[in-house]
Amino acid sequence: MITIKNLHASIDGKEILKGLNLEVPAGQVHAIMGPNGAGKSTLASVLAGREDYEVTEGSVDFDGVDLLELSTEDRAREGMFLAFQYPVEIPGVSNVNFLRTALNEIREYRGQEAISAKDFMAMVREKSAIVELDPKLASRAVNEGFSGGEKKRNEIFQMAMLDPKLAILDETDSGLDIDALRIVASGVNKLRSEKNATIVITHYQRLLDYIIPDVVHVLYNGRIVKSGPKELALELEEKGYDWIKAEQEEK
Amino acid sequence: MSETQTDRTLSSFTKHLRQTEISLPTNLITTSLNELNGKSFPTTRSEAWKYTRLTKLSKLSPTLAALHDGVNSTPFAIHSTGNRIVIENGAIHLNATRFETVSGLTIKRFSECSAEELQHIGSLLTLENEPFNALNTAYLQEGIFIQIADKAQIDSPIELIHLLTQMECSATIRLLVHVGKFAKAELTIGTWAAGAEKSILNAVTEIHVGEGAHFTLQKLQSEEEGNFQICTEEIIQDKDSVFTMHTVTLNGTLVRNNVRVRVNGTNCETNLYGAYLLKGNQHTDNHTVIDHMMPHCNSNELYKGVIDEQATAVFNGKVFVRKDAQKINAFQSNGNVLMTDTAAVNSKPELEIYADDVKCSHGSTTGQLDEEAVFYLQSRGISERSARNLLVEAFIGEVLDKNHNQDFAAKTNAILNERFGWER
Numbered sequence: 215m216i217t218i219k220n221l222h223a224s225i226d227g228k229e230i231l232k233g234l235n236l237e238v239p240a241g242q243v244h245a246i247m248g249p250n251g252a253g254k255s256t257l258a259s260v261l262a263g264r265e266d267y268e269v270t271e272g273s274v275d276f277d278g279v280d281l282l283e284l285s286t287e288d289r290a291r292e293g294m295f296l297a298f299q300y301p302v303e304i305p306g307v308s309n310v311n312f313l314r315t316a317l318n319e320i321r322e323y324r325g326q327e328a329i330s331a332k333d334f335m336a337m338v339r340e341k342s343a344i345v346e347l348d349p350k351l352a353s354r355a356v357n358e359g360f361s362g363g364e365k366k367r368n369e370i371f372q373m374a375m376l377d378p379k380l381a382i383l384d385e386t387d388s389g390l391d392i393d394a395l396r397i398v399a400s401g402v403n404k405l406r407s408e409k410n411a412t413i414v415i416t417h418y419q420r421l422l423d424y425i426i427p428d429v430v431h432v433l434y435n436g437r438i439v440k441s442g443p444k445e446l447a448l449e450l451e452e453k454g455y456d457w458i459k460a461e462q463e464e465k
Numbered sequence: 466m467s468e469t470q471t472d473r474t475l476s477s478f479t480k481h482l483r484q485t486e487i488s489l490p491t492n493l494i495t496t497s498l499n500e501l502n503g504k505s506f507p508t509t510r511s512e513a514w515k516y517t518r519l520t521k522l523s524k525l526s527p528t529l530a531a532l533h534d535g536v537n538s539t540p541f542a543i544h545s546t547g548n549r550i551v552i553e554n555g556a557i558h559l560n561a562t563r564f565e566t567v568s569g570l571t572i573k574r575f576s577e578c579s580a581e582e583l584q585h586i587g588s589l590l591t592l593e594n595e596p597f598n599a600l601n602t603a604y605l606q607e608g609i610f611i612q613i614a615d616k617a618q619i620d621s622p623i624e625l626i627h628l629l630t631q632m633e634c635s636a637t638i639r640l641l642v643h644v645g646k647f648a649k650a651e652l653t654i655g656t657w658a659a660g661a662e663k664s665i666l667n668a669v670t671e672i673h674v675g676e677g678a679h680f681t682l683q684k685l686q687s688e689e690e691g692n693f694q695i696c697t698e699e700i701i702q703d704k705d706s707v708f709t710m711h712t713v714t715l716n717g718t719l720v721r722n723n724v725r726v727r728v729n730g731t732n733c734e735t736n737l738y739g740a741y742l743l744k745g746n747q748h749t750d751n752h753t754v755i756d757h758m759m760p761h762c763n764s765n766e767l768y769k770g771v772i773d774e775q776a777t778a779v780f781n782g783k784v785f786v787r788k789d790a791q792k793i794n795a796f797q798s799n800g801n802v803l804m805t806d807t808a809a810v811n812s813k814p815e816l817e818i819y820a821d822d823v824k825c826s827h828g829s830t831t832g833q834l835d836e837e838a839v840f841y842l843q844s845r846g847i848s849e850r851s852a853r854n855l856l857v858e859a860f861i862g863e864v865l866d867k868n869h870n871q872d873f874a875a876k877t878n879a880i881l882n883e884r885f886g887w888e889r
């Protein structure tokens with residue numbers, strides 16, 4: 215689904231990603247863990263096309279297209295979705311209105327017809343149920359006055375509406391209580407299929423009890439330095455990152 | 466011609482104009498002529514015109530233009546029904562005007578009015594050091610008197626269309642509105658230009674809102690670029706009345722609005738809403754005054770602007786709360802979004818409070834669109850252009866949505882679509 219090779223990216227002249235390699239095949243869930251400031255959100259932002267970052271080297275193949283050549287909106291239209299670590303509040307723009315605009319622009323890009331108002335509302339009802347998002351929240355201004363948990367659920371609701379090929383969840387679990395975590399995780403699981411892939415960025419192993427990853431990667435200092443089975447997450451939680459740092463220094 | 470001070474005298478501006486033939490009180494005309502005699506247009510040195518240059522306007526010597534039979538005023542109409550008065554280049558266009566008999570409503574030209582009906586004309590208007598008011602008195606071309614009878618509720622639209630259709634012409638119009646006790650009505654005013662350039666509309670509206678009456682004035686200003694308009698609205702409210710005004714400015718090279726509401730009774734409500742969406746070299750200046758003279762009143766003022774390209778805007782809002790006007794709630798806010806580095810705004814909300822038991826707040830914000838929000842929307846598949854439009858609409862929608870008149874909204878949206886490519 216996505217193949218990242220030797221990706222270097224910097225912001226304000228400071229290199230954050232320093233030759234990152236990652237491959238996530240369709241049908242799989244990969245977790246990315248790593249200490250604060252390692253570059254996890256940077257990776258997510260670069261893949262989503264945030265212009266503040268400059269890609270200085272490397273390539274990203276997204277299901278056969280050269281991702282780095284595309285604008286942010288075209289990446290989304292090709293099936294990329296980012297659940298933000300800090301979703302923005304957008305006063306005055308209603309959640310459903312903007313999603314309808316998004317859905318129709320995506321459909322237009324793919325040569326499909328616009329969705330009817332009736333079908334759209336049916337879809338809103340169906341998809342908001344997946345994350346148990348109050349339908350009233352669905353029609354309110356984007357994230358405005360939402361609690362932390364509601365914002366995260368709203369991200370997954372949007373993901374359900376847009377049905378992406380690759381979803382990157384940036385710390386979607388942080389700040390969630392155990393019930394909300396279960397709801398969000400089961401929402402993500404319901405959306406899993408053989409045709410799509412998920413990258414889960416997290417600090418906590420507990421999320422991975424609900425969303426079982428095929429591979430766990432450690433991102434440290436702008437690179438993937440270790441990859442392993444889901445048990446690696448447990449080991450990281452027990453031992454922290456010092457042993458990874460030590461290993462890296464030895465090299 | 467060299468740019469000397471004498472080029473800008475009011476006498477050079479009025480040289481092709483004709484003194485009014487309308488029988489206004491002679492003292493008003495004498496005072497106005499004295500005010501204009503030997504004087505020049507105000508410069509940016511005067512406080513009231515600090516950020517609005519009249520240089521271009523003051524170089525004009527406009528003429529009085531005839532009606533232009535080729536121009537169809539229907540496309541400019543906001544309402545399809547009701548009373549419609551069309552004023553073209555300052556003269557009433559009787560063929561395009563539609564008078565309909567509505568119980569409780571009287572609409573007349575000043576020339577048809579009795580002295581008694583016109584007795585209060587000019588009583589709210591300052592002439593001293595207000596050259597546009599003096600011009601509007603001494604050179605008045607047409608006056609329209611609107612009276613709503615006591616307790617009448619007028620549901621059909623009342624619309625006034627100001628249309629400029631000639632080059633460098635002057636249109637000078639007065640409107641006198643009397644809203645009877647416990648009456649309810651809405652007045653729509655549209656200002657337009659078609660094929661005109663360097664033309665100027667000088668419109669003064671005096672409104673008396675009687676006890677317990679509800680009156681709404683909605684203005685849509687969309688003159689083609691290249692033209693000027695100076696609009697002055699003087700309102701006085703009696704007790705228990707509600708006055709609401711919507712000013713939507715979408716086009717015009719120089720638009721100046723002077724609104725003053727004297728809240729001269731207890732338990733009144735005053736709402737002033739303004740939206741301006743500017744681009745090109747447009748300049749819009751909103752000067753408002755809400756004068757709380759009596760206790761137990763509420764006022765809300767919200768003006769918002771989106772300023773694109775090289776356009777500029779001014780907001781100057783004063784709220785006075787006089788010494789004995791206790792228990793006043795006054796809210797005032799002005800917000801601006803600058804779409805480019807060259808767009809600019811001067812915003813000055815002012816509160817002057819002489820009473821001690823009042824609740825007042827005011828604020829002003831100016832900024833760019835939230836780039837984080839633009840990115841968020843783009844990341845969901847929305848083009849950058851639509852993302853920006855969504856955000857601008859959300860911003861300005863807050864004030865546009867204060868007006869529930871569907872005809873007005875439809876016309877506004879049609880122009881926004883044409884000028885900015887929006888779909889609301």
Ligand SMILES: Nc1ncnc2c1ncn2[C@@H]1O[C@H](COP(=O)(O)OP(=O)(O)OP(=O)(O)O)[C@@H](O)[C@H]1O
Nearest residue numbers: 225226228230248249250251252253254255256257
């Ligand atoms: N504008 C900027 N200029 C310079 N450095 C920046 C800028 N923005 C982010 N950084 C740095 O980039 C590095 C990576 O940040 P990033 O947000 O990707 O980390 P992260 O792995 O997501 O961390 P966390 O676990 O705390 O979310 C950090 O050291 C951060 O300080």
Ligand SMILES: [Mg+2]
Nearest residue numbers: 254255256299
């Ligand atoms: Mg992060």
